[in-house]
Amino acid sequence: SQTIHQWPATLVQPVGSPLSLECTVEGTSNPNLYWYRQAAGRGLQLLFYSIGIDQISSEVPQNLSASRPQDRQFILSSKKLLLSDSGFYLCAWTAGGPGDTQYFGPGTRLTVL
Amino acid sequence: AQKITQTQPGMFVQEKEAVTLDCTYDTSDPSYGLFWYKQPSSGEMIFLIYQGSYDQQNATEGRYSLNFQKARKSANLVISASQLGDSAMYFCAIHWITGGGNKLTFGTGTQLKVEL
Numbered sequence: 001s002q003t004i005h006q007w008p009a010t011l012v013q014p015v016g017s018p019l020s021l022e023c024t025v026e027g028t029s030n031p032n033l034y035w036y037r038q039a040a041g042r043g044l045q046l047l048f049y050s051i052g053i054d055q056i057s058s059e060v061p062q063n064l065s066a067s068r069p070q071d072r073q074f075i076l077s078s079k080k081l082l083l084s085d086s087g088f089y090l091c092a093w094t095a096g097g098p099g100d101t102q103y104f105g106p107g108t109r110l111t112v113l
Numbered sequence: 114a115q116k117i118t119q120t121q122p123g124m125f126v127q128e129k130e131a132v133t134l135d136c137t138y139d140t141s142d143p144s145y146g147l148f149w150y151k152q153p154s155s156g157e158m159i160f161l162i163y164q165g166s167y168d169q170q171n172a173t174e175g176r177y178s179l180n181f182q183k184a185r186k187s188a189n190l191v192i193s194a195s196q197l198g199d200s201a202m203y204f205c206a207i208h209w210i211t212g213g214g215n216k217l218t219f220g221t222g223t224q225l226k227v228e229l
Contacts, residue, residue, distance in 0.1 A: 032215060043204060043219040044158075088156055094215055099146040099165050099208060102217055104158035 002027035006091050006105035013112055019064075019078040021108050023091030026072065031093040033074040034102060035066055038088040050074060086112045115140045115207045119220035126195045127228055133180070134190045134223045136205030146208035147188040148217065149179065153201040161203075164188055195227045 003026045013019060025031050032051050036044040048066035050056045056066050063082060067075045074091060088109050092102040116139040126132035138147065149161040164172045164179045172179040180189040192199055202224050206217040 034216075043221045044217075046216060046218075049216060090156075090158060092158075099163065100215060101148065101160050101163060102215075103160060104150075107156045109156070 002093070002103065004091060004093055004103060004105040006089075006108050008108060009106065010109045011111070013081050013110065015083055015112055016080050019076070019081050019085070019110070021076040021089055021091075021110075023074040023076075023105055024072055025093045028072070028093070028095065030071060031095060032100075033068065034092040034094075035074065035076050036090045036092065038090065040087070044090065048076070081112045083112050086110055115142070115145070115209050115218045117205050117207050117218055117220035119205055119223050121223045122221075123224045123226070125226050125228060126192075128197060129194055131191060131193045132195055132225065134192070134203050134205075134225065135187070136189055136220060137185075137187045138205075138207050139186060140207060140209065142209055147179070147181070148206045148208060149177070149188075149190045150204045150206065151199075151201045152204060152222070158204070162190070192225075197227050197229070200225060200227045 005024045007022055034049045035047040037047055038044050046059045048058055050068045053068050064078050088107050090107045091105040094100040094102045118137045121135055145166045147164045151159045151161050162172050162174045162177045162179050164181045171181050176193045178191045202222045204222045205220045208217055
């Protein structure tokens with residue numbers, strides 16, 4: 001069966017520091033991968049999605065970037081964090097067919113101080 | 114562009130009663146899908162139920178059912194026999210395909226509280 005992992009689970013970082021969040025999927029190949037951010041008490045905002053290695057689309061211009069170094073690994077990065085980057089970051093995967101369900105990881109709670 | 118609206122920021126229901134969570138959507142695409150997710154306080158998004166725009170029958174999954182009214186562009190979630198463990202945030206989302214990627218647009222959510 002498929003499993004999706006995210007780490008770290010929680011992170012507290014100072015403003016201006018770099019960021020690297022990792023997402024890994026097991027039990028499937030060539031998944032579509034997604035990064036979402038959820039601000040406190042709000043819905044999910046799609047940040048990036050990837051349909052394959054080196055195929056990454058950005059939804060919202062910001063100081064974040066994404067990379068997919070391996071088929072089942074998706075990385076969210078920042079060179080310099082802002083206070084507004086605080087939130088709950090969720091990774092999701094899907095097999096990519098029409099109507100395919102997106103399955104989410106446990107999330108990373110990021111606090112920028 | 115796709116849009117999802119959840120007008121109930123919070124709902125209360127008594128244990129063992131049924132509750133309906135509202136969701137309306139707007140899309141110009143003839144083919145789309147609608148999802149409901151549950152987010153407990155732990156934060157993880159849990160998939161509950163899916164309805165395709167061409168599905169003739171309303172989707173059901175255990176105690177969850179989807180009241181899909183295509184002409185009214187609504188996809189309300191019905192939870193029967195509510196349990197204390199159903200207390201959580203519930204999100205409606207619309208699925209669409211663009212540029213090779215399957216994407217979801219989420220509503221703002223409804224906080225459900227189940228009471229004894």
